[in-house]
Amino acid sequence: xxxxxxxxxxxxxxxxxxxxxxxxxxxxxxxxLEREDKLGGILNQCIHNGFGLHTFKEELTGPEYAARxxxxxxxxxxxxxxxxxxxxxDKNKRVTCANEQDGLLVYxxxxxxxxxxCRERPRGAINIAGCRAAGIFSAGTAQKLIxxxxxxxxxxxxxxxxxxxxxxxxxxxxxxxAKVKAVVELMPYSSGxxxxxxxxxxxxxxxxxxxxxxxxxxxxxxVSSVVIAAVDDKLNPIKGTxxxxxxxxxxxxxxxxxxxxxxxxxxxxxxxITGGAIVDDxxxxxxxxxxxxxxxxxxxxxxxxxxxxxxxxGRRAAAYIKGEKVNGEKVGIDAxxxxxxxxxxxxxxxxxxxxxxxMRVGNVYKDVKLCVVCDGEEVYxxxxxxxxxxxxETINLNEKQTRAxxxxxxxxxxxxxxx
Amino acid sequence: xxxxxxxxxxPMGCRLTVDDSDxxxxxxxxxxxxxxxxxxxxxxxxxxxxxxxxxxVKGGDVAMVSVKTKEAxxxxxxxxxxxxxxxxxxxxxxxxxxxxxxxxLGSGVDFIATKNVAAR
Numbered sequence: 377x378x379x380x381x382x383x384x385x386x387x388x389x390x391x392x393x394x395x396x397x398x399x400x401x402x403x404x405x406x407x408x409l410e411r412e413d414k415l416g417g418i419l420n421q422c423i424h425n426g427f428g429l430h431t432f433k434e435e436l437t438g439p440e441y442a443a444r445x446x447x448x449x450x451x452x453x454x455x456x457x458x459x460x461x462x463x464x465x466d467k468n469k470r471v472t473c474a475n476e477q478d479g480l481l482v483y484x485x486x487x488x489x490x491x492x493x494c495r496e497r498p499r500g501a502i503n504i505a506g507c508r509a510a511g512i513f514s515a516g517t518a519q520k521l522i523x524x525x526x527x528x529x530x531x532x533x534x535x536x537x538x539x540x541x542x543x544x545x546x547x548x549x550x551x552x553x554a555k556v557k558a559v560v561e562l563m564p565y566s567s568g569x570x571x572x573x574x575x576x577x578x579x580x581x582x583x584x585x586x587x588x589x590x591x592x593x594x595x596x597x598x599v600s601s602v603v604i605a606a607v608d609d610k611l612n613p614i615k616g617t618x619x620x621x622x623x624x625x626x627x628x629x630x631x632x633x634x635x636x637x638x639x640x641x642x643x644x645x646x647x648x649i650t651g652g653a654i655v656d657d658x659x660x661x662x663x664x665x666x667x668x669x670x671x672x673x674x675x676x677x678x679x680x681x682x683x684x685x686x687x688x689x690g691r692r693a694a695a696y697i698k699g700e701k702v703n704g705e706k707v708g709i710d711a712x713x714x715x716x717x718x719x720x721x722x723x724x725x726x727x728x729x730x731x732x733x734x735m736r737v738g739n740v741y742k743d744v745k746l747c748v749v750c751d752g753e754e755v756y757x758x759x760x761x762x763x764x765x766x767x768x769e770t771i772n773l774n775e776k777q778t779r780a781x782x783x784x785x786x787x788x789x790x791x792x793x794x795x
Numbered sequence: 796x797x798x799x800x801x802x803x804x805x806p807m808g809c810r811l812t813v814d815d816s817d818x819x820x821x822x823x824x825x826x827x828x829x830x831x832x833x834x835x836x837x838x839x840x841x842x843x844x845x846x847x848x849x850x851x852v853k854g855g856d857v858a859m860v861s862v863k864t865k866e867a868x869x870x871x872x873x874x875x876x877x878x879x880x881x882x883x884x885x886x887x888x889x890x891x892x893x894x895x896x897x898x899x900l901g902s903g904v905d906f907i908a909t910k911n912v913a914a915r
Contacts, residue, residue: 423861570808
């Protein structure tokens with residue numbers, strides 16, 4: 377068994393940023409464990425542009441954004457292992473992993489940062505009826521086939537779900553010569569970014585059908601058509617609205633789930649709403665010395681915010697290793713009245729770093745204000761013309777507001793109507 | 796005419812109102828940065844888009860290298876630009892910024908690599 381100060385699980389955007397900032401905070405004994413053969417994570421297959429506007433003030437593609445952080449990690453000579461799968465972690469921070477060269481490896485860490493990202497919800501998670509023919513892919517799988525491996529998964533495509541990956545893949549498949557016949561969305565709104573609806577669908581006249589779903593998949597050997605239907609306000613298909621669309625491929629972009637199989641092994645408490653760990657403002661989970669950041673914590677829209685959150689987690693993990701992290705009394709932050717969740721869920725009463733709260737709303741709301749209420753008193757409010765579940769909101773608290781939150785008994789983040 | 800549109804410059808997706816009743820003096824509101832104003836104007840006069848795709852690499856540690864147009868090109872020419880990538884194959888190593896196809900469609904804009912690919 378070897379001993380390491382800091383083990384970071386995952387070498388994607390979250391893990392790279394956490395490693396960089398932990399190093400810059402003075403920590404030198406860091407090891408990144410990455411399952412794939414390359415650092416960079418999912419960014420390697422996200423070849424479209426739009427990354428990095430917040431972080432680098434320029435518009436990069438996914439691989440370019442990843443390369444910036446990979447270079448930072450290489451420059452600092454931070455140790456990493458590729459092709460290495462973590463098999464288990466426990467609450468004593470023992471990490472068991474395996475790869476082809478070393479076989480089985482066991483480490484004892486002083487701190488662990490979970491930066492394992494998220495996974496796509498598969499067909500089985502949404503129970504679509506119909507045949508088991510070839511031609512049904514998650515949008516991310518199709519993205520990998522085209523952008524990494526150079527294979528085209530199909531010619532006539534229907535996409536279920538209007539999450540960002542689904543929208544991006546509608547354009548990508550179109551660029552590669554496929555005909556995207558429709559994007560079908562169960563909800564009356566899209567969970568994807570508006571800009572992606574404009575530049576991935578509207579630009580190419582691809583219809584986006586809200587309040588519709590796939591009720592049947594037909595085909596022998598290969599998908600030959602899908603049947604879609606409108607849904608009522610309880611999301612149940614409405615009889616008589618079925619229409620059959622001929623296609624050879626169905627892509628699923630039906631949501632992402634934080635990958636927390638390892639977290640559960642270490643008894644990390646998870647939020648049923650985000651699917652990720654419950655954390656304090658240092659991004660530390662309820663398991664002492666185990667931190668979480670990026671999409672394993674909650675699914676982000678923008679990698680820039682993943683990097684920012686992860687740099688924070690890296691810095692705080694370094695402080696924890698040095699014994700500088702405060703870990704006393706905490707204040708809970710509840711999400712209410714339209715706000716679906718807030719991260720972090722707890723804030724340390726001590727410590728003087730300015731607080732940054734991330735949240736998502738549960739529905740589309742117009743002309744509202746986003747408020748932080750501490751023991752009944754509104755300490756922060758920001759007017760929003762529109763908020764949607766597809767776009768994460770951030771609240772940056774100033775010194776006075778941070779202090780008010782830390783000194784209260786119970787904080788609430790909520791929406792209020794603007795008169 | 797007043798037109799409502801969503802700025803695509805960044806993921807903020809600002810909701811713009813563009814008044815193009817006077818083509819020589821297009822007015823943009825609702826933007827939160829100067830890029831939004833430029834986008835709103837361009838979108839009614841001559842819409843432009845970045846184009847990203849992949850081309851095959853020979854002898855690399857991966858099969859494909861991702862590419863982008865160095866600048867945005869006219870939206871109406873996206874598919875012509877993509878045609879210029881058909882059959883293109885490059886040799887590893889490839890570095891970010893390497894020119895993959897020079898001067899696409901005589902637009903003066905190059906396709907450049909967006910991924911480092913090491914030789915195998």
